[in-house]
Amino acid sequence: MFLFSLALLSSLPLAARAQSASVACLQIAASISTASSVFFPGSLSYATDIFHWASSSADLSVCSVEPGTAADVAKILQIVGASRIPFAVKGGGHTSNPGFSSTPGVHLSMSRFSEVTYNASAGTVIIGAGLVWDDVYTVLDPLNVTVVGGRFSGVGVAGYSLGGGYSWKSNQFGLTVDNILGYDLVLPNGTITTVTATKNPDLYFGLKGGLNNFGIVTRFTFKAYPQTQIWGGLITYAGPTIPAVNKAVADFSALTTDPKAQIFAAYNGALGIAVLGHLLFYDAPTPPPGIFDEFLAIPFLTKDIGTRDLASIVRLFPTNVTTGSRTIFDTVPVTKYTPALVDAILNETTFWSAHLAPFGGLAVSYNIEPFLPTAVPSTNPPTAFPGTRTPGVALCPTNFFFLWVPETSDAIFHDAMHQSTAQIKALAIAEGVLGTSKYTNYAIYDTPLSDIYGPNVPRLQSIKKAVDPQNIMGLAGGFKF
Structure with a gap:
């Protein structure tokens, strides 16, 4: 289960915690380079x-x-660990989970x-941990090269x-983790190392989905x-036109193999x-006939579709347009989107956006993301995420996304998210x-580790214990092994 950093010093009075953090800040300032x-x-x-x-994060x-510098990261880790x-x-700061890349203690920005x-x-391509994907594609597009990276504007490279x-x-x-050849890593004890498949296969496995552990x-x-x-x-x-769009989505999920x-x-x-709002994507200047015809034949409100560079389609769907609102995500993984599942997602959209409005709800968004089985290739070396790769079976990461304003409504929206996730999960099981x-x-x-990492949890816990016996990374937020 996850661990909020604040809980780790809960035995100390609030003023004492702040004083300890202030001392650590001054120690860091005196120790790091220019x-x-x-x-x-x-x-x-x-x-x-x-x-x-998300302001709630x-x-x-x-x-x-x-x-x-990596050497300064090492000094910082040694100071916060000892104290x-x-x-x-924080890389890009795009998590929706409170405390996952924020803290009342010492905040590291990797910018x-x-x-x-x-x-x-x-x-x-070597990419720094402080960038967002917009920055990366802006550099790579003129070179006519790319990497297996993020799809939307404002999303950080690191997380x-x-x-x-x-x-x-x-x-x-495959996934991004299938396409990373090496990591420059500062270990919890301050050691600076490069992690590759041959140099350290356990850490290489763990970093492929294992977050900041x-x-x-x-x-x-x-x-x-x-x-x-x-x-x-x-x-x-x-x-x-929405029923026709629902059919087009389900048809695409069932029939498209390109x-x-x-x-x-x-x-x-x-x-x-x-x-x-649907993004259509084909990885060539022109798609073959037929793939998107069903979508294009439906009367639309707006349309901005054509041949463009990769960076421009990433910027078409900026995830930071809702900056300042409170936010929570969750997900139900599915192998494909059946007509009943697509209809149910529409029903959740209309129901929860109406039900939550009196509590300061701005909007909800349910994002259907069809992928082929080739996105999680079972032939690749194992990775921390996903916990299971089943030959010939897709793993589609449906995203649920709620937006609201007052902090006093946090519990209402978190509970609603749990209810909606359970509803869609039950239907996915039935289908x-x-x-x-x-x-x-x-x-x-509060997702159990087993729901994310499955049978990989024991190995990940063993790797974590070996490289971080003092649990220094446990002082930071996130899902923890």
Whole structure:
């Protein structure tokens, strides 16, 4: 189960905890090099460092630290570890779970790790842990190369990559974790190392979906792939056309086998009214006839579809447009989307957007994400996530997403999310399409580890104990082994 960092010093009075964190901040400031900085409340840099897209995921830390070198990350870990001070590690800050990348203690922002280096001869790209995917594609698109990375604007490289990673390229090349060749890692004891399949196979396995349990990653080495322009864009629907859209979604999930073709079908609701925003994607300048004809034949509200570069389709669906609202995610993994399941997701959209409005609800969004079995190839070496890869069976990470304003309504929305997840899970079981592993980056904070990592949990716990016997990474938030 997850562990909030605040609970780790719960035996101390609040004032004593803050004083201990203040001392740690000063120790860090005196120890780090000029490549790094410490900031305190009242400064613009501090506000930027602790900022999260979802206000419910942010916390007021005693200080923020922007490490600029791996050696300084090591010093910081040694100080917070020796002092047992709660800390946070933030890449892009796109988690919806409270306390997963925020803290009342010492906040680390990885923003200075901003490298994107393409090595044509090696066929690799080195990517810093402080970037968002927009930054990465802006560099790589002009080079006509890409990596198996994020699909939406504002999503951070680090959390996404350490959690598994579903990509526009996944049907062709697997999950993001299947395409990372190495990790520059600062271990909890301060040792700086590079983790590869041959150098440290256990850590290599654990970092592929195991989040921040094993230390702090400063850089990732990705496989590089050629990238042409792509075809696609955003099309929206509402009103009487929605039943036809539901059929098109279910048909796409059941019938499409081209690994270059994908959709992301967002069922958005406000005040009981559904508006559907669908991204269509084909990994070539022009799709073959027929794949998207059913969607394109339906009367639409808006349409922005054509040949474009990869970065532009990522920016078409900015996940940070709801900045400042309170947010929670959850997910039900499925192997495909049956007509009954698609209809039920529409019903959840209209029901919960109407039911939650009196409590400050702004909107809900249920996101249907069909993937082929090739997105979770069973022939690849094992990874922490998913817990199970079944030959020939897809694993689609349906995302549920609630937005609201007042903090006093948090419990209402969290409970509603649990109810909605249970409803869709029950139907998925009845339809025979329930998947085996909840997607790490969508799973709500109290998800049991077994629901994400399945039979991998004992091995992950063993790796965690070996590399972090003092449980220093337990001082940070997140799902913990």
